[in-house]
Amino acid sequence: MTGLAIKPALVGGTDEQTLITRVLDGDRGAARTLYEAHVHRVHRLVFRLCGDEELTHDLTQDVFIRAFDQLSRFRGEAAFSTWIHRIAVSVTLNGLRKVRRLRTRELSLEGASHVPDETSAPSDPELKERLTRAIEALPPGARASVILHDIEGYTHVEISAMLGIAVGTSKARLFDARVKLRQALADYARE
């Protein structure tokens, strides 16, 4: 889990700030070390947000290219992981917007909340599928809040840093998202 506490992280026995300085001096080995320290977490976060393997592959590359291009602006007030996860969320949400325009296939909450067969209780896989569709139907900001907080386990402070919003906004978005999810799954309330 990422943290906002500023403490010198060690990557492969080297202080992360030293690695960053070396990357800024053009050291490819240091860049590779920094990349390998964070790529799995970034890849996982991007995949959770977009759910498509090939898109995740492309977006993860974009995240690191952008991070290395902007590395001189990293001033170390927050952890490097927080900084790069913020870039990951930003790149992924922008990427998803573009992809959505191309594919024009956005699911609606109405589509997710169909009335199930009254005679039989829904099976767990069916409920999970409904939850997946309901999450995908959320507005991008609300979807990011649910995925980051409830599924990935980030705190509101971390999410606010990643999305560039106030902590209160993050909490409000999560509350709204949960209301929408409960509405989308309301017909299972009698379970």
Next chain:
Amino acid sequence: MTDEKLQELLQEASRSWRVPPEPRVGEMWESIEAAHFDRPRQRLTPRWWVLVSAVAAALVFGVAIGRFSAVDRAAQPQIAVSRAGFQEPYGRQTTELLGQTAVLLAALPREGSEGAGQTRFAAQAEQLLVTTRLLLDSPVASDPRLRVLLEDLELVLAQVAQLPAASRRNAAELEIINEALEERDVVPRIRTAVASLSGDD
């Protein structure tokens, strides 16, 4: 659906939902290395004469404002700390930028408009983008909240600046920009920052 049941489902989802495949670490690295280290360096900073003009304008503006406000300032208690980390001209320049950007974004149409309008918005956005990037490399960026806001502005202004080039997809591009503004609460954050900076005066 009760809160407890939803919580239970989400907890289960954290273990089983969208379990990521193993990343192709080496393959991705080759692309990243080629893009970052091997390509000709992309011009991320404005041309020198634009840079010099902007710095000169910022200094002249800052000195002028400083002279006008010097007398009153001496009598006022220093109550805020948010701008203490950077010098006065930068604070003024930031307030100016935020104000002008808020006006531009508020005037941005929700739907596609024709040629001259797009070009005007794009030209304004380009100017503001130059100032935003200068401020990102200035002491202003040492304030984490301002830096995050400026980074978001950089992204949005870059999109607006490219509107004419993307004229065929203009409506879609505008929608993307407007969604980004809404999703990241950009305009309310500008207002808050301006209020905060003004409160320091």
